[in-house]
Amino acid sequence: xxxxxxxxxxxxxxxxxxxxxxxxxxxxxxxxxxxxxxxxxxxxxxxxxxxxxxxxxxxxxxxxxxxxxxxxxxxxxxxxxxxxxxxxxxxxxxxxxxxxxxxxxxxxxxxxxxxxxxxxxxxxxxxxxxxxxxxxxxxxxxxxxxxxxxxxxxxxxxxxxxxxxxxxxxxxxxxxxxxxxxxxxxxxxxxxxxxxxxxxxxxxxxxxxxxxxxxxxxxxxxxxxxxxxxxxxxxxxxxxxxxxxxxxxxxxxxxxxxxxxxxxxxxxxxxxxxxxxxxxxxxxxxxxxxxxxxxxxxxxxxxxxxxxxxxxxxxxxxxxxxxxxxxxxxxxxxxxxxxxxxxxxxxxxxxxxxxxxxxxxxxxxxxxxxxxxxxxxxxxxxxxxxxxxxxxxxxxxxxxxxxxxxxxxxxxxxxxxxxxxxxxxxxxxxxxxxxxxx
Numbered sequence: 076x077x078x079x080x081x082x083x084x085x086x087x088x089x090x091x092x093x094x095x096x097x098x099x100x101x102x103x104x105x106x107x108x109x110x111x112x113x114x115x116x117x118x119x120x121x122x123x124x125x126x127x128x129x130x131x132x133x134x135x136x137x138x139x140x141x142x143x144x145x146x147x148x149x150x151x152x153x154x155x156x157x158x159x160x161x162x163x164x165x166x167x168x169x170x171x172x173x174x175x176x177x178x179x180x181x182x183x184x185x186x187x188x189x190x191x192x193x194x195x196x197x198x199x200x201x202x203x204x205x206x207x208x209x210x211x212x213x214x215x216x217x218x219x220x221x222x223x224x225x226x227x228x229x230x231x232x233x234x235x236x237x238x239x240x241x242x243x244x245x246x247x248x249x250x251x252x253x254x255x256x257x258x259x260x261x262x263x264x265x266x267x268x269x270x271x272x273x274x275x276x277x278x279x280x281x282x283x284x285x286x287x288x289x290x291x292x293x294x295x296x297x298x299x300x301x302x303x304x305x306x307x308x309x310x311x312x313x314x315x316x317x318x319x320x321x322x323x324x325x326x327x328x329x330x331x332x333x334x335x336x337x338x339x340x341x342x343x344x345x346x347x348x349x350x351x352x353x354x355x356x357x358x359x360x361x362x363x364x365x366x367x368x369x370x371x372x373x374x375x376x377x378x379x380x381x382x383x384x385x386x387x388x389x390x391x392x393x394x395x396x397x398x399x400x401x402x403x404x405x406x407x408x409x410x411x412x413x414x415x416x417x418x419x420x421x422x423x424x425x426x427x428x429x430x431x432x433x434x435x436x437x438x439x440x441x442x443x444x445x446x447x448x449x450x451x452x453x454x455x456x457x458x459x460x461x462x463x464x465x466x467x468x469x470x471x472x473x474x475x476x477x478x479x480x481x482x483x484x485x486x487x488x489x490x491x492x493x494x495x496x497x498x499x500x501x502x503x504x505x506x507x508x509x510x511x512x513x
Contacts, residue, residue, distance in 0.1 A: 374403060
């Protein structure tokens with residue numbers, strides 16, 4: 076495109092503006108000089124007439140692709156940005172514990188992005204605060220204001236040995252959280268010291284009518300004080316997901332937990348419980364969808380006449396064996412909806428009976444899609460028999476962290492001249508890379 080002077084800028088003018096400019100151009104130029112393309116600027120002598128033209132067009136907005144991205148798509152981009160995984164050096168205020176970004180950064184890019192990010196309360200509906208400080212309070216207050224009426228996910232994590240300054244900032248942060256208690260959907264409070272927080276201890280949970288999920292760590296509080304807080308949560312009819320810390324469970328399984336309404340239980344440390352008592356608790360958990368027993372399981376035997384436990388909705392199960400045998404528990408479960416199963420043997424000196432896992436799948440008549448198995452003592456023939464069994468043929472993801480022999484490799488290798496009759500749906504597969512993976 077052409078311009079009348081190298082000092083002027085090029086701008087793509089509208090048709091009606093071109094119609095007004097061309098007569099001026101023809102009158103001021105020699106007849107043999109060609110009329111240029113419409114990208115023109117107006118000579119100074121015609122500036123009075125130029126005032127009657129339409130406002131100048133911002134060429135950056137015309138030619139920059141980012142200005143042509145629909146707002147809905149930008150919203151999706153912002154949402155995915157906030158899901159970026161945590162990395163060393165991520166800000167202490169971010170959207171969640173496992174993510175490494177926050178929406179404040181988006182609002183500092185340009186005025187357009189700022190307006191869009193502020194107009195999307197969902198971007199501000201989740202906040203994680205690492206090592207609370209008084210200097211964070213104005214930002215936290217602004218963050219919560221921008222969340223408007225959205226359900227909130229609020230997380231706070233203290234440093235390992237929080238001092239008086241951090242404890243004071245924690246109390247002030249909790250006070251800000253409490254102003255939004257009707258909007259609580261998920262609350263995560265990871266306390267490291269023995270300090271008690273009046274704003275929390277005196278809180279009535281009756282207003283938390285949306286609270287579905289709670290994760291609270293009260294390692295040094297003492298059983299009675301921690302239970303006082305948890306019982307407020309147990310009384311909520313909306314609570315569905317719970318994660319306890321090991322200190323709270325050290326004195327046994329909570330007696331007043333709302334078992335009948337829970338769908339997700341994480342970090343369930345029950346290795347000190349009697350198996351018969353634990354099975355009785357599971358009978359009341361018919362709504363369970365996800366059960367994490369990665370902190371250990373009961374290992375005592377039960378009578379052969381003990382009835383199996385049916386969990387009709389359970390889709391995800393994780394079991395870890397540390398100093399116990401998980402076979403007695405697994406042999407009493409029926410899980411028709413099971414999709415994902417993890418069985419880890421960390422310290423138990425004997426191999427996990429993978430045959431009992433196979434029996435579980437047959438007994439449940441489920442269609443297992445994900446299986447993660449870790450056992451440094453696993454026997455070759457047990458692993459091969461399991462992988463060749465009918466219940467395994469629906470697997471789409473397999474993780475085998477166990478001794479891998481040549482026979483196992485040959486079994487899992489697809490030959491060029493024929494299709495393997497096993498694991499035909501498998502999409503993801505992981506073997507141990509080093510001995511430290513076992």
